Amino acid sequence: MLRVLQTFSSIDRCKCCYRSRLPGRVPQVRQKDGTAYYAGLQVCGNQWCCPICGAKIRAARALQISAMMLAWIARGNTCLLLTLTLRHSWDRLADLCDDLSAAMSYTFSGRPWRRARDAYAVRHYARTYDVTHGAAGWHPHFHCVLWVEGPVDDATVQALEDWVWDRWSTWFVRRRAHQPNRRVGIDLRRCGTAQVGAYVAGIKSSAGDPAALEVTRWDMKRGKGSRTPLEILADLGAHGEDRDLRLWRDWERAMKGRRWIQFSRGAQRELLPDPDDADLSDEELAAREIDGEPVLELSAEEWLAVLTVEGRCRLLEIVETLGAEAASRYLLWCMDRAGMEHGLRPP
Numbered sequence: 001m002l003r004v005l006q007t008f009s010s011i012d013r014c015k016c017c018y019r020s021r022l023p024g025r026v027p028q029v030r031q032k033d034g035t036a037y038y039a040g041l042q043v044c045g046n047q048w049c050c051p052i053c054g055a056k057i058r059a060a061r062a063l064q065i066s067a068m069m070l071a072w073i074a075r076g077n078t079c080l081l082l083t084l085t086l087r088h089s090w091d092r093l094a095d096l097c098d099d100l101s102a103a104m105s106y107t108f109s110g111r112p113w114r115r116a117r118d119a120y121a122v123r124h125y126a127r128t129y130d131v132t133h134g135a136a137g138w139h140p141h142f143h144c145v146l147w148v149e150g151p152v153d154d155a156t157v158q159a160l161e162d163w164v165w166d167r168w169s170t171w172f173v174r175r176r177a178h179q180p181n182r183r184v185g186i187d188l189r190r191c192g193t194a195q196v197g198a199y200v201a202g203i204k205s206s207a208g209d210p211a212a213l214e215v216t217r218w219d220m221k222r223g224k225g226s227r228t229p230l231e232i233l234a235d236l237g238a239h240g241e242d243r244d245l246r247l248w249r250d251w252e253r254a255m256k257g258r259r260w261i262q263f264s265r266g267a268q269r270e271l272l273p274d275p276d277d278a279d280l281s282d283e284e285l286a287a288r289e290i291d292g293e294p295v296l297e298l299s300a301e302e303w304l305a306v307l308t309v310e311g312r313c314r315l316l317e318i319v320e321t322l323g324a325e326a327a328s329r330y331l332l333w334c335m336d337r338a339g340m341e342h343g344l345r346p347p
Contacts, residue, residue, distance in 0.1 A: 001051040001230070003310055004237030008245060009049060010252055017044035017053065019307060027303045029319050029327065032292030036319040038312070039292075045283035048255040051230055053286040060285045061261055065126060065145060068271035069191060077123075078152040079191040080160070084168055085141030087181065093131070093138045093254035100129075100140050101258075103171040107164060120160045121149040124267035129260055133247060134226030145191070147271065152190070161188040295324050298331070305334040 006015045018041045021027055025040035044050050047057045069079045084107075086100060104127065107113065116122075127144040165186050172178045227235070229251045236244040260282070268278035280288075296319070298306070306315055311334050318327045335341075 001234060001237070003313070004233055005049065005051060008233075008236055008248060010249060011044075011046065011049060013044040014046055014049055016042060017046075017050055018042075018312065021300075021303070026300075027298040028294055029296040029298070029315065030290070030292035031295050031319060032290055034320060036295065036316040037290065037292065038316075039289050043286050045286040047260045047282050047286075048229070048258075049252055050286075051233070054230075056288070057260075057282045057285045060280075060288075061128075064268070064272060064277060067273055068126075068147070068267070069145065071271055071273065072147050073192070077150060078148040080146040080148055080152070080157065081187075081189055081191050082144040082146060082164065083141060083187040084144070084164070085139070085185055087136075087139075087184075091137070093140070093250050096138055096140050097129070097131075097254055097258065099172075099176065100142065102175070103168055104142055106171040107167040112167065116160075116163050120156065120163075122160075123147045123149050124264045124271065126261065126263045126267060128262075129255075129258070131251075132226040132228055133232060139226065147267070157188055157190065161186060164188070295319055296327055296331075301340055302331050302335065305331070305338040305340050308338040309334050 002018060006017070006019075009015055018038055020042040022040050022042055027041055028039040029036055030039050031037075043053050045053050045057075047054045072079060084100075084104070086096060108125070124147040125144055127142050129140065130143055131138065131140045133139065165182055168186065169180050169182070172180050229248070232244050232247050232251070235241070236248055269275050272278055306312055311330070315327060315330060315334075318330050
C-alpha cells in the first residue's frame with residue numbers, strides 16, 4: 001500500500017515516507033511479537049493518506065479514547081457515542097466537509113450549546129471524521145464521544161438526541177435549504193465497559209462494533225457497497241483505473257489542513273491516565289518507535305538497493321518468516337539486481 005501511495009500521491013511528504021533516513025541514523029529492521037518493522041527512517045505523519053502513519057496515529061488515539069472512557073465509566077459516569085452524517089453526494093468532497101464542519105460548529109458552540117451542555121451534564125467530547133465513497137458519491141460523517149457526568153437514563157439520551165438534531169438540521173435548512181433525514185442522519189447511544197474493553201483487548205481486529213474502533217479506525221472498516229479511502233487506494237494499485245485516481249486526488253485535496261480528531265479543552269489532561277500523553281501531536285505519534293529487537297542494520301548502499309528493487313515489504317516478510325540469515329541473502333540479491341557491487345555480508 002505504501003508503494004501504491006508513493007506512486008500515485010501528489011503529496012511530496014508522503015512520497016518520502018519510510019524512504020529517507022533520519023539524520024545520524026541507519027535503517028534498521030526490528031522485530032517484536034513476530035512482527036518486523038523499520039526504524040531509523042523519516043515518516044510523513046499524514047493521518048489521512050498514509051496507510052502506515054495513519055494506522056499508527058489512529059491506533060494510538062483509539063487507545064487513548066478507550067482509556068479515557070474506561071476511567072470515566074469506572075467513576076460511575078456515562079459515555080455516549082454520537083454519529084452525525086450527511087446524505088451521499090456527488091458534490092466535491094471539500095465542499096461536503098466544509099458543510100459538515102460548519103454544521104458541527106453551529107451545533108456545538110455558542111450559548112445554546114453551553115446551556116445544553118450544562119443541562120445534560122456533558123463534561124467533554126472528542127470528534128473524528130469518517131468518510132466513505134459509494135454509488136451515490138462521497139459520504140462524510142462525524143463520530144463523537146460525549147463524556148457525561150453521572151448515570152443517564154433512556155429519556156435523557158432521547159432528549160439530548162432531539163436537541164442535537166434540532167440544531168444540526170437547522171443549519172442545513174437555513175444555509176442549504178435542505179432538510180436532512182433524521183432516520184439516517186443521527187444516532188446516539190450509550191457505550192458500556194464491555195464495549196470499550198472489547199476494543200482494548202482486540203485492537204488489531206475489526207471484529208465487533210466497539211466504540212473506540214467506531215470513532216477512530218475507519219481504515220479497518222469494510223463498507224456495505226462503499227469503500228474507504230484506503231480501499232480506493234488499494235483498488236487504484238490493483239487496477240489503475242482513472243476514476244479511482246480522480247477519487248484519490250479529490251481525497252488528498254479535500255483533507256489537506258483539516259484536523260482529523262479534536263478533543264474538548266482539557267479532556268485529555270483530565271481523563272488520560274498519563275497526562276503527558278495529552279501533549280503528543282499526530283506527527284509525534286507517527287514517529288514514535290516501538291522497542292523491538294534489532295534484527296538487521298542496513299548500510300546506505302543496501303537501503304538504496306532495497307528501494308531500487310521495491311523490496312521494502314518483501315524484506316520484512318522474509319525477516320518474519322525465514323529469519324535474519326535469509327534476509328541478509330535477500331539484501332545481496334537486491335544489490336545484484338540493482339547493479340551494485342558488494343562483498344559478502346557479515347552474518
